[in-house]
Amino acid sequence: MAEKLLEIQNLKTSFRIRDDYFAAVDDVTLTVNKNEVLAIVGESGCGKSALAFSIMGLHNRAKIEGNILFKDEDIANIAPSKLNKLRGNKMGMIFQDPLTALNPLMEIGDQIGEALLLHNKELSKSKRKERVIELLNKVGIPRPEYVYEQFPHELSGGMRQRVIIAIAIANKPDLLIADEPTTALDVTIQSQILDLIKDLKDEMDSGIVLITHDLGVVAEMADRVAVMYAGQIVELADVDTLFEEPLHPYTRSLFNSIPNTAEKQDKLHVIQGIVPSLQNLPREGCRFAPRIPWIDNSAHEAHPELHEVKPGHFVRCTCYKHFSFPEHSKEEQQHGVS
Amino acid sequence: MWKFSLRRILIMIPQLFFLSLLIFVLAKMMPGDALSGQIDPNIDPARIEELRIQMGWYDPWHQQYAAWVGNLLQGDLGDSFRFKMPVTELIGQRIANSFWLSVATLIFTYLIAIPLGITSGRFNDTWKDQLITGYSYLGFATPLFIFALVMLWLFGFQLQWFPSSGSIEPGLEPGTFEYFMSKFYHLLLPALSMALITTFSTIQYLRNDIVDTKQKEFILTARAKGASESRVYNKHILRNSLLPIAAFLGFEITGLIGGSIFIETIFSYPGMGQLLIESISLRDYSVVTATTLLFGMASILGALLSDIILSIIDPRIRIK
């Protein structure tokens, strides 16, 4: 049975702009279990990275409300000293851009070694070096003794990302958060990195939060999927259900936007409008409504809630019930292919 | 790293060459004889012409240039006409004075600027930062010589805390403790004045660099590893931000040269800067040429030093 690892309850992360607070993550409730991949999908600006950073406590100046229960301990606003014992130890993070995420002036070996040093004070220097070499091997980096002494700018993008992964898993974390781990990489490298992450997950029995905007990655990696829009979860389901029966108009629009290589398309489907900026977010009513203007207002809820449509399948608002695209045919074809 | 340094030194050679060419041309344009200092610039121009022809002034220029450079390489900078002695003797004592002044200035600058810059950067947007930034902003807009004048007026004359001129109390035995202390005492005010002005820009620069580095992604990685704030600062932020300061050392030297001209004049401190000004008013042009040449060389060497230090510290440059 699924063992709960991370439980996020009503999380609200707000940033201060001039004199007001604006919530980038607005009332999010999620669970992550051991040995599972929870994917969080959404466009840029939907708050998924903000969510990831909130879990790790990496925001500089943000107001965090709600609870983040990591193995039943609320880490949402705990003291930094306590958080630091968990970070890099039981919780690891893989960053998006491997070039900027590494210190340009420190050797690779030292950077990975730092993660070990901070949580295993009893390790001697030579033992530490051994372990780093082990880790480099594990993430698939050739000639680890040589790479140990190199600097980030000497490595390729794929290698750098492997180093980031090595840092994240150095202490066998229970929870791994991967923030768009393959976005900055070539397509050919992407699948290698994803496979690596999957293997590591199985080996360490960890829970993974995978942040991405790429539905292809979701299909390959995820066990469950949460779709985010404008700071809220709009749909939550296991991956098969989501791909077979997406319900929320946003999810369906996302799928619709994927170019269909099997059928000839005259025009690519585009979701009307743009993602609202943090300050311009409508805080009342269904936030996706402005982008499906052909749907009547009465279809939306005044205070859209997450409804459990089927066991384990949640959808926000009621606009999904009678939702359809202006051109029906495109959508049906889409379902046939995926 | 050696390859880089070697390449860099090779670049320096044409720079030195062009400098010497420039100085040579300037010297030829000066009245009298600026290359060897044998002719009095104040005598009858016709007589000057005679002497010049005698001395080979109108020989082909590359011959003259070669002769001059030849002399230089042997340590012969010509003679001072005013003082009837080789320029090297004249410069000797003064170079030492200027050197110590520069060293003291650099030490003061870094002693003051680095802690303030770090504080300002680390606690940016708090009152500490605003205070320090405000202070450095004001100072930045103050020209060196005005600041020095005010310092002299305030500390030298009004409060009489420091001597107001010279480099040493007359009559002291060299090598004694009193000699050393007096030298040091005379150094303080000029060095402090020059240092304080330099700190303004250094503080701003360091602070801005720290603020920039703080936002970089690898700082997040460090935090995600579970590093404490102080470790993040010491191991990551500072190391990356102090690097450009070290590299600036060379440019500081160039600034010191320009500054020393003002400082030494205002404080009547017998160094190279004061020598330059004096010799112009005394129309002792061979000294002017020699001093200018030496200053130029010091600048070029300073830039070289900067680049080499930078290459040592920054692996991105070292490893191509």
Added chain:
Amino acid sequence: MGAKSVNVEVKSNVVKSPSGISVIWREIVKDKIALISLIFLVLVTAFVYGVSLVLDQKEIVKVDLFSIYEPPNDEFILGTDYGGRDVFGQLIIGTRNSLSIAILVTVMTGVIGIVYGLVSGYFGGHIDNIMMRILDFFMILPFTMIVIAFVAIIPKYSVWTFSLIMTAFLWMGLARLVRSRTLAEKELDYIQAAKTLGTSNIKIIFKHVLPNVSSLIIVSMTLSLAGNIGLESGLSFLGFGFPENTPSLGTLLSYARNPQVLEHRWWIWVPASVMILLLMLCVNNVGTALRRATDARQRRG
């Protein structure tokens, strides 16, 4: 609820993006210090230029041995100097002269720096290499010393010569900035697009690249104006700027090289010092406000 027609107008709050001038103006107004500085500068400039038209420079500098070293009194607002000349009058004319030279030098270094940077950055490759080597050489030379050396040898020395000498060794900073910016802009698609359309290089440089570098130029030139005021005063202070018969802020300060004056006759050099400080500060304030206006991350307005 059936799907409505697709041609429904999407209601959007389109926010009009503000024009460049209004952004700059708003930034200056929001920053009280910059606003006060700007007003001060305008007033001072108007005052000194206006009054200078009325004052006669020759009269002011005429030596009057009966009024030597008088402290401020009813007849002479700021007293007199060692030649019995009115300090206040010299201050006014001096400020005008210093401002004029500073502006002149700023403009000249601006033109040279911009063109040099644009050409070097745009054409890149060998041209850029050579031009940068030359620039590096100029940058290494210690400014004060070189200018002094040049001034010492130029026989017929005038305001123009002085400005030219200063310009010759000050253009490098701006050129460097413009060049690196141009290098970056050159890679952007809109330049490539213009090239594909067959636009001539000159047109591309001046119609496309230059406007995008203009904010950098404006900020840089304003800040260098402040610096030039200081530089001119410094050089005149040492005696290598304006000749004595042409008062400038620096020449007034040069009297302070005499310890007697420094210690006892403050009215000669203190007002000029204050004026230089205020001018430089104010120009700096406006310049920093401008810089904030061009860097959206730091805006206050």
